[in-house]
Amino acid sequence: MHGSALKAPAIDRPEDHLSGLDFQRLARLVEGEAGIKLPPAKRLMVEGRLRKRLRALGFDGFGDYCALLSSQDGLARELIHLIDAVTTNKTDFFREPEHFDFLIDTMVPSVLARRAERQPLVKLWSAASSNGAEAFTIAMVLAELAAKRNDFRFAILGTDISTAVLAQAQRAIYPAEMITPVPVDLQARFLMQSRRPGARREVRMVPELRRLVSFSRLNLMDETYPYDRDVDIVFLRNVLIYFEKQDQAAVVRRLVGHLRPGGYLVLGHSESMIGTSVAVRQVAPAVFQKL
Ligand SMILES: C[S@@+](CC[C@H](N)C(=O)[O-])C[C@H]1O[C@@H](n2cnc3c(N)ncnc32)[C@H](O)[C@@H]1O
Structure with missing residues (x-):
């Protein structure tokens, strides 16, 4: 092992993921606002994209984030950022030339x-x-x-x-x-x-x-x-x-x-x-x- 310290395995906590129910709520919110369909198969993708947002907000997990979305005030402030995170913006110059x-x-x-x-x-x-x-x-x-x-x-x-x-x-x-x-x-x-x-x-x-x-x-x-x-x-x-x-x-x-x-x-x-x-x-x- 050449004396190198063993890294402790990262502990996977429930709050590191979107629960099935929270994902459903979030998907309904996004579809209602932007028309974008988020079927269950997109859950991991959405989690990945929102992690950066959680860090920016200083949140410890998805529970905090979903609590924010469930307050009227929080939702009004956060919706723009949620939409930014879930849109797929892939584009190119001279795409489909x-x-x-x-x-x-x-x-x-x-x-x-x-x-x-x-x-x-x-x-x-x-x-x-x-x-x-x-x-x-x-x-x-x-x-x-x-x-x-x-x-x-x-x-x-x-x-x-x-x-x-x-x-x-x-x-x-x-x-x-x-x-x-x-x-x-x-x-x-x-x-x-x-x-x-x-x-x-x-x-x-x-x-x-x-x-x-x-x-x-x-x-x-x-x-x-x-x-x-x-x-x-x-x-x-x-x-x-x-x-x-x-x-x-x-x-x-x-x-x-x-x-x-x-x-x-x-x-x-x-x-x-x-x-x-x-x-x-x-x-x-x-x-x-x-x-
Ligand atoms: C994959 S990009 C396509 C960009 C470009 N038209 C192209 O073909 O390269 C799709 C874009 O649609 C935008 N979009 C998704 N839902 C939208 C909505 N409800 N209203 C306006 N723009 C939306 C996304 O933010 C994203 O930038």
Whole structure:
């Protein structure tokens, strides 16, 4: 044993875990607020994600945390953080890249063909934006297209329920590893490299792009969305999968209500519109045009 001290095995206490009943209550709370389904199979995942939150609050176990959630005052303060912890925010630049080719080859030209004004403003909405990688991918490809065509302007809104990812989106600062999928010419044009010696390498979107993209918090479960109703293109990718069928249908119906006729709704490749009764036609994989 070379004289090294034996480490005492960590004692697993009941309060280190969410009881079945507490998990059920928490899952009901999360689904009621954010529409996110948390089946029993997700219990370990939720426990893992909440442990960091317990430490931040200085709590000794899940019992304290559940007590906090069961007081009205505690719940009002904690709900935002609980939602932040249980949302899955995985995203990438140029995720499902065919959509960005279709955006510049078909969607934007078709939207512009319907507009009579000179230099119309094309409005886009990344409706589950996570940290902004999707919104800034759209911004990069459209900035290139706008410079080439010189006949339109654009603005992008990113919304998400998680305040943690929105804070990153607003800073527009990303770890350098995240930009691998960004073509090198776009990297050179739109990304600034951090030069802080010794710090982790990071990049930041140039101010010229940041000015075109804004972010705010929106819960897609809300009955109404306080945004413009003349949006040209909505990206709603990789979020419906977390919702029940009837919530999926309601979200799609509300978002299509914000589109201009002829506008587009883009879903994730694994998502479908089955069960939703909105007046759209499918024009490409996971891309729908409002009639
Ligand atoms: C997996 S990410 C998808 C990000 C991006 N659209 C993409 O495809 O890369 C799903 C995002 O949906 C957000 N989300 C989950 N439920 C939501 C709700 N009820 N309202 C708004 N956003 C929600 C999560 O916070 C998360 O950032």
